[in-house]
Amino acid sequence: MRQYKNPLAQKIHEIMLPLVGEFMAGGVLKTQSKNIGISEDDIKPEHIPSLAEAIKKGLTLFLGSDVANKVCDQIKMIK
Amino acid sequence: MLPPMITSKNLGWTAAILIPLNLLLFLILPDGSLSMRYVSDFMPILTSLIACYCLFLAFKSFKTFDHTKLSWMLILIGTILNMLAESTYAFLEIYAHIDMSESFPTLADVFWCNAYLPLVSGMWVLYWAYKKSGFPMGNTKLYWLFATLFSIVISCVILYLLIPVMQDDETTLIAKIFYLFYPVADLFLVIPAVILMYITSLFGTAILSKPLRFLTIGFIFMTVADLIYSVLDWQDLYSNGNYTDLLWNAGYLAIGIAALRQKELIESFKI
Numbered sequence: 356m357r358q359y360k361n362p363l364a365q366k367i368h369e370i371m372l373p374l375v376g377e378f379m380a381g382g383v384l385k386t387q388s389k390n391i392g393i394s395e396d397d398i399k400p401e402h403i404p405s406l407a408e409a410i411k412k413g414l415t416l417f418l419g420s421d422v423a424n425k426v427c428d429q430i431k432m433i434k
Numbered sequence: 435m436l437p438p439m440i441t442s443k444n445l446g447w448t449a450a451i452l453i454p455l456n457l458l459l460f461l462i463l464p465d466g467s468l469s470m471r472y473v474s475d476f477m478p479i480l481t482s483l484i485a486c487y488c489l490f491l492a493f494k495s496f497k498t499f500d501h502t503k504l505s506w507m508l509i510l511i512g513t514i515l516n517m518l519a520e521s522t523y524a525f526l527e528i529y530a531h532i533d534m535s536e537s538f539p540t541l542a543d544v545f546w547c548n549a550y551l552p553l554v555s556g557m558w559v560l561y562w563a564y565k566k567s568g569f570p571m572g573n574t575k576l577y578w579l580f581a582t583l584f585s586i587v588i589s590c591v592i593l594y595l596l597i598p599v600m601q602d603d604e605t606t607l608i609a610k611i612f613y614l615f616y617p618v619a620d621l622f623l624v625i626p627a628v629i630l631m632y633i634t635s636l637f638g639t640a641i642l643s644k645p646l647r648f649l650t651i652g653f654i655f656m657t658v659a660d661l662i663y664s665v666l667d668w669q670d671l672y673s674n675g676n677y678t679d680l681l682w683n684a685g686y687l688a689i690g691i692a693a694l695r696q697k698e699l700i701e702s703f704k705i
Contacts, residue, residue, distance in 0.1 A: 376640030382570040390568065413567035416560065417642040419496040419503060422703040 357381055364395040366433045407431045442694035449687040460675045474674035475524035481686035482517035489513055492693035495700045501563040508556030512549045519545035539612040550619040557626040572636050591617050599668055616664050620657040627653040645696035652688030655681045
């Protein structure tokens, strides 16, 4: 499993890993972090809600809105 | 009495038995016999019915009506129309005693053609929803490779099927329209299927990828079968017991497995 220096990035990665696999988990975190103007290493608690919402959009296709919301809530609970 | 609970694993085993059994029957039954006709006509009804039931279960498993539920609903509607087409074909051939190799198109083809709209729409909604999601699209150079390969396939279809059909004076105009419709509609179906197949490959063995992977495999099987059928039927080489049928039946079962995987995936989050 990929290791991040940033513990928040690591926790998000761990939540996503079983769902989307190693490559996608890393790719999604990188893309969505970039979309909010930061790198994975710079993720702070205030970034978590917007990252969670962005990740939810992608998961909705595979899981539907209700279940994607649950995963989103799980990510939002990361401290 | 409720139908027995089926899981994607059970259906996988069913497919692993049913398809080889189908092949065995095709090998041992006499060509042109009534039993061959029954097997050839009823197997697709059975497999499409299974697919419809599984798709209905998947559709029901989504609570909110979003793009995902919409796409599964469209695929369900398209598969129901396919199932009606298979049933109509069987009825016309077995009970109405119509020589289906001489009568083309029939009412069954009306159902098949109408099935494409919801099926194609469902697949493109899935693709569009993925594109909007912001998730990685993978290696963009590969899309150029896909485009090149598709161009070659389309060129071959045009050169070796569409143009000869158009130039054939013995084929009626209405038959020509239907002969041309199927491969063109199949290309619209297979393009998002192949793209989604590539995208799901990026997920590796992750659980999210499994439903779409089986769905795209199912549609690719059916598209290949349709293209082979178009060539064979136009040349009067298709008859009951043709091995092309195995691809359709496998396609329906793969779609059924995809639907059950989707249902199971959603239910795994409710625990």
